[in-house]
Amino acid sequence: xxKIIALILISTAMHLVMAAHAVDRTSSVPIAIVIxxxxxxxDLKLTPKNLNLIFxxxxxxxxxxxxxxxxxxxAEHPLRMLFSASVLGSTPQDQTDYWNEQYFNGVLPPYxxxxxxAVIRYVSKTRGAIGYIDAxxxxxxxxxxxxxxxxxxxxxxPQFSCK
Amino acid sequence: xxxxxxxxxxLASLLALCKPVMxxxxxxxxxxxxxxGYASAGFTLERNEDAxxxxxxxxxxxxxxxxxxxxxxxxxxLENPLSWDDEEHFQSESARVDLERFYFDYNFSEKVNLRVGxxxxxxxxxxxxxxxxxVWTSTRPSVTSRLFPTGTxxxxxFGALPVWNSAFEYKVFSEVLDDQxxxxxxxxxxxxxxxxxxxxxxxxxxxxxxxxREEGLNAENYQLxxxxxxxxxxQVEVSGEAFQRxxxxxKDGGSGAYLQTAVPLSFIGLHQWHxxxxxxxxxxxxxxxxxxxxxxxxxxxxPRHLLKFEFTGGSGTQxxxxxxxxxxxxxxx
Numbered sequence: 434x435x436k437i438i439a440l441i442l443i444s445t446a447m448h449l450v451m452a453a454h455a456v457d458r459t460s461s462v463p464i465a466i467v468i469x470x471x472x473x474x475x476d477l478k479l480t481p482k483n484l485n486l487i488f489x490x491x492x493x494x495x496x497x498x499x500x501x502x503x504x505x506x507x508a509e510h511p512l513r514m515l516f517s518a519s520v521l522g523s524t525p526q527d528q529t530d531y532w533n534e535q536y537f538n539g540v541l542p543p544y545x546x547x548x549x550x551a552v553i554r555y556v557s558k559t560r561g562a563i564g565y566i567d568a569x570x571x572x573x574x575x576x577x578x579x580x581x582x583x584x585x586x587x588x589x590x591p592q593f594s595c596k
Numbered sequence: 597x598x599x600x601x602x603x604x605x606x607l608a609s610l611l612a613l614c615k616p617v618m619x620x621x622x623x624x625x626x627x628x629x630x631x632x633g634y635a636s637a638g639f640t641l642e643r644n645e646d647a648x649x650x651x652x653x654x655x656x657x658x659x660x661x662x663x664x665x666x667x668x669x670x671x672x673x674l675e676n677p678l679s680w681d682d683e684e685h686f687q688s689e690s691a692r693v694d695l696e697r698f699y700f701d702y703n704f705s706e707k708v709n710l711r712v713g714x715x716x717x718x719x720x721x722x723x724x725x726x727x728x729x730x731v732w733t734s735t736r737p738s739v740t741s742r743l744f745p746t747g748t749x750x751x752x753x754f755g756a757l758p759v760w761n762s763a764f765e766y767k768v769f770s771e772v773l774d775d776q777x778x779x780x781x782x783x784x785x786x787x788x789x790x791x792x793x794x795x796x797x798x799x800x801x802x803x804x805x806x807x808x809r810e811e812g813l814n815a816e817n818y819q820l821x822x823x824x825x826x827x828x829x830x831q832v833e834v835s836g837e838a839f840q841r842x843x844x845x846x847k848d849g850g851s852g853a854y855l856q857t858a859v860p861l862s863f864i865g866l867h868q869w870h871x872x873x874x875x876x877x878x879x880x881x882x883x884x885x886x887x888x889x890x891x892x893x894x895x896x897x898x899p900r901h902l903l904k905f906e907f908t909g910g911s912g913t914q915x916x917x918x919x920x921x922x923x924x925x926x927x928x929x
Contacts, residue, residue, distance in 0.1 A: 482758040483706075491756045491763055492706045498665050529899045530730075536928060537727045539659035539669035541630060560663070 463593040464516060465568035465577035467556050474578045481586035484579060485520055487563060489531075490540050495561060503543035504555045504564040512549070516565050519584045569595030628662040636728035638904075638924030645920075650679035652924065653728065655696070665703040671696040694777070696747065711752040711769075717745050718752070718767045718792045719804035720837055721824040728926035729902050732858050732894045735922060737876045738886060738914040739852030743839050744806055744820050745785035749773040762797030771808075781915040784811040790820075799827035814881045817844040833858040833870075843881075852878035852886075858894070868896040872906065878914065886912030888919075900928040 466484060468477065478496050486492035488503055495501055506513040508525035517525055532542045546552055552564040557574040571577055580587045633656045639649045653675050660668040676690045699713025716724055722731065722740040740746075752769035771788035790806035804822040809815070819842045826835040835856050841849035854876035861869040874890040892906030905923045 486706070486756065486758055486763065489763075493661075494665060494703050494706070496705075498703075500661060500663060533730055533900060533928065534725050536632065537634070537657070537725060537730060539657060539667075541659075 461583065462512065462515065463568035463591075463595075464512065464519070464565050464581040465571050466563065466565050466579040466581070467553070467571065467575040468563050468578050469557050469559070470574060470576050472576065474576060477578060479578045480588070481520075481579065484586065488521060488543060490535060490542065493540075499561040502559050502562040504552055504559075504562060505543040505545045506549070506552065506565075507545050507547050510547075512565065512567060516581070519581050519586065568593065625660075625662050628660045630659045630661075631656065632929060633657050634727050634729050634926065634928045636734075636924050636926035638734055638922060640734075640918060640920065640922050642918040642920040645918075646682045648679060648681045651677050653677075655727070667701045667703075668699070669701070670698045692779075705755075707755040707757055709754050711754060712750075714747060714749045715752060715769075717748045717788065717790075717806070718754075718769065719744060719790055719806045719820065719822050720839075721800070721802055721826065721835070722837060727928075728924065729900060729928050732856070732870065732872045732902075732904065733874065733890060733892060733906055734904050734924040735888075735890070735906065735908060735917060737837070737852075737854040737856075737874070737878075738888070738917050739839055739854055739876060739878045740837065741916070742783065742878060742880060742914055743841060743850060743852055744822075745775070745783075745788050745808060747775065748788050749775065750788070759795070760797075762795055765792075765794045765796065767792045785809065786811065787817075799825060801825045816847065816849070816881075818842065818849050819844070820849075831860050848881055850878075850880040852876070856890075861893075870894045870896075878912075883914075884912060886910075886914050886917075888917065898927075902926045 466479070468474070476495075476497065483492050487501055488505075490503070493501055506516075513525060517523060517528070521528070535542070544555070546555060549566040549570055552566050553572065553575055556562040556564045563578070565581075568577065568580055577590065580590055582591050582593055633654065635654045636652045637650065638652055639647070641647050653673055654677060655671055655673040658668075658670045673694045673696050675692050675694055678686065678688050679690065680686050695714060697713075697715055699711050699715050702710045704710065718724055720740045722737060723746050725731065726736065726740075728734075748769060748771050750770050750772040752767055754765070754767040756763045756765045768791045769789065771786070774786055775784065785808045788806065788808040790804060792802060792804040794800060794802035802822075802824045804824075806820040806822070807818070808820075809817045820839055821842075822837065822839045824835075824837040826833065828834070836854060838853035840851045843849040854874055856872065856874040858870040858872050861871055870893065872890065872892040872894055874888075876888045878886040888908055888910035890906055890908045892904060894905075895903045897903055903923075903925050907921055909919050
């Protein structure tokens with residue numbers, strides 16, 4: 434009996450350690466806020482504050498008048514969870530009531546895709562699009578406009594390493 | 597006119613269904629259309645009345661956002677399309693089409709937008725979010741529909757500004773055209789103008805001011821001051837609104853308020869269920885006092901579906917405010 438209890442306790446402890454490690458690993462992923470390579474970062478006047486408004490669909494136009502087309506990863510994606518916690522201050526699941534209210538007023542939530550490659554394709558081929566990916570996966574098709582590292586938003590590229 | 601609106605909405609629906617937007621294709625103005633809506637049906641067992649079941653409403657929401665600063669929104673509602681009771685059985689005589697909202701927006705900047713058309717009068721949180729799948733109860737607090745005009749035909753300037761970690765929003769508006777379609781029990785209002793300021797954060801707080809003339813028995817010019825809020829205290833949603841109306845002739849203009857709580861029942865294993873309580877009061881000139889209490893439950897069956905049960909009681913009468921048992925099912929589609 435004692436052995437069974439000991440096994441359960443060890444198993445539980447291992448699960449907790451693994452879960453903590455997974456959360457920690459995700460939260461340390463550097464995020465790049467990306468726009469199409471044809472757009473000029475300075476023209477967009479993007480700041481941490483209006484990044485929040487863009488993904489709540491409170492700011493819907495770029496300064497020159499082009500509609501902003503934000504793109505999200507799906508609600509279960511670890512990077513979406515991290516982005517939501519860092520920029521919007523809540524989980525995607527907690528945002529259901531808000532998006533229902535917006536739907537009633539004709540405002541749809543950001544377009545949602547399943548992979549970071551899909552974000553890159555959407556952003557690179559859609560005028561006015563903005564999305565986010567793992568900063569280490571950035572390529573020539575897109576530009577980084579802001580970075581998020583350890584829940585802090587940077588206007589200049591901070592130090593981080595890509596393995 | 598109504599047939600024309602329905603025809604335009606139907607055409608818009610068909611256009612929207614033609615082809616989904618693809619990121620790598622050139623978009624045309626047709627791709628900016630989006631059509632959806634909501635509906636609700638319910639059963640009412642009112643004190644001293646026959647039992648009644650009804651399809652309460654079907655609302656069609658149409659939006660258009662092109663590649664310009666213009667956008668369009670409309671809500672066309674089919675009210676009471678079908679009902680049943682013991683005496684008359686099925687009937688659809690009380691069915692009517694209502695143009696709830698129909699407006700164009702122009703974005704000068706995020707701080708300044710212009711709205712032209714018919715919109716919901718923005719002086720009450722409930723009035724702005726009254727869709728059946730969004731509210732916890734089948735009945736609406738009378739103070740949010742019997743003290744001021746719920747819709748306005750006119751112009752509005754509105755915008756949002758980031759303030760700390762929240763958004764400060766303002767709306768300033770004025771009526772341009774009188775309401776063209778007033779129902780039997782509906783109050784008639786004219787010369788409407790006002791403003792609303794709100795701060796959206798973990799708690800939402802709104803302050804509104806409205807000036808208008810009410811026609812009919814209480815024909816008078818009024819100024820209305822309103823305060824509304826919603827907040828969460830340990831996952832319990834607490835919301836409320838209070839209004840004080842002042843007559844320009846220093847007569848009693850009326851007042852009212854409600855306070856509502858929604859307590860999640862997950863602690864007893866009922867996930868997505870909420871226990872609802874509400875107290876409300878309304879006092880209108882020449883109509884006496886009105887009070888209601890409400891006890892109920894609501895089940896978020898899916899993120900966009902809501903099942904509601906409620907018992908209501910109290911004193912006084914107001915239209916669309918029954919006392920008894922009500923249940924309804926509401927969904928966005």
